[in-house]
Amino acid sequence: MTQRSVTHATFTVERTYPAPPEEVFAAWAEPSAKAQWFGGGDFELDFRVGGRELNRGGPDGGPVFTYDARYYDIVDNERIVYAYEMHMGDARISVSLATIELTPTGDGTKLVLTEAGAFLDGHDTPEQREGGTGSLLDALGKALAGERAGA
Numbered sequence: 001m002t003q004r005s006v007t008h009a010t011f012t013v014e015r016t017y018p019a020p021p022e023e024v025f026a027a028w029a030e031p032s033a034k035a036q037w038f039g040g041g042d043f044e045l046d047f048r049v050g051g052r053e054l055n056r057g058g059p060d061g062g063p064v065f066t067y068d069a070r071y072y073d074i075v076d077n078e079r080i081v082y083a084y085e086m087h088m089g090d091a092r093i094s095v096s097l098a099t100i101e102l103t104p105t106g107d108g109t110k111l112v113l114t115e116a117g118a119f120l121d122g123h124d125t126p127e128q129r130e131g132g133t134g135s136l137l138d139a140l141g142k143a144l145a146g147e148r149a150g151a
Contacts, residue, residue, distance in 0.1 A: 009126030010116040015137045018108040019144045021077040025102060027140055028080060037143035038136065049074055053082075063089045078102055086124065093123035113137065 017024055027033045031045040041057020053069040069084035080100040086093050096117035103110045113133060119125055 004121055006121075007119040007126065008117070009119065010114065011126060011130040011133075012112060012114045013130065013133050013137055014110065014112050015141060016105060016108055016110045017141055017144050021102045021104050021109045023144060024109045024111060024140075025077045025080075027144060028100065029074075033143070037139040047071065047074070053084075088123055091123055092120055094119045094129065096129075111137065111140075 027037065029047045031043070031047075034045055035043050039055055039057060041055055043056075044052070044054045046052050049071055051071045053067070053071070055067040056064055058064045066087040067084055068087070069082045071080065071082045073079065073081035079102070081098070083095070083097045085095045094117050096115050098113060098115040101112045101114075103112070115129070115133065117126065117129060119129070
C-alpha cells in the first residue's frame with residue numbers, strides 16, 4: 001500500500017506594481033492578458049463567480065501539470081477568491097484556497113496573495129508552491145510593465 005500524507009500550510013506573497021488596480025485586476029480577469037504571464041499549454045478561463053479556470057502543460061518529456069480552479073468571490077479591482085487543485089499526471093498533488101487582495105498605493109497597486117493549502121503525499125511542498133507563486137507574480141509584473149511601455 002502507498003504511504004499517504006498531507007502537509008497543511010498557509011503563506012502570503014506580496015508585490016507592488018506601478019499600475020492601477022484596474023490594470024492588475026484585468027491581468028487576472030481577461031484570458032488573453034492572463035495567458036501572457038500565467039503559463040502556456042492548454043488554457044481556459046471563465047472568470048466569473050462559479051467560473052472555472054483550467055491550465056495544462058509541462059516541460060517537454062516531463063509530467064503534465066494541471067491547474068483546475070473555481071472562482072468563489074470576485075470584487076472588481078479589489079478581491080479574487082478561488083479554490084484549486086493541482087495534478088501531476090494522474091496524481092492530485094495539492095488542494096488550495098487562495099485570496100488576492102488589490103489595494104491602491106500612491107503610484108500603483110499592492111497585491112497580497114494568501115494561500116492555504118493541503119499538499120498531498122509528498123508530491124509538492126509549501127516552499128515549492130510559495131516559490132512558484134512568487135515567480136508567477138514576478139511574471140505578472142513583467143507583463144504589466146510591458147503593457148504600460150506599449151501604451
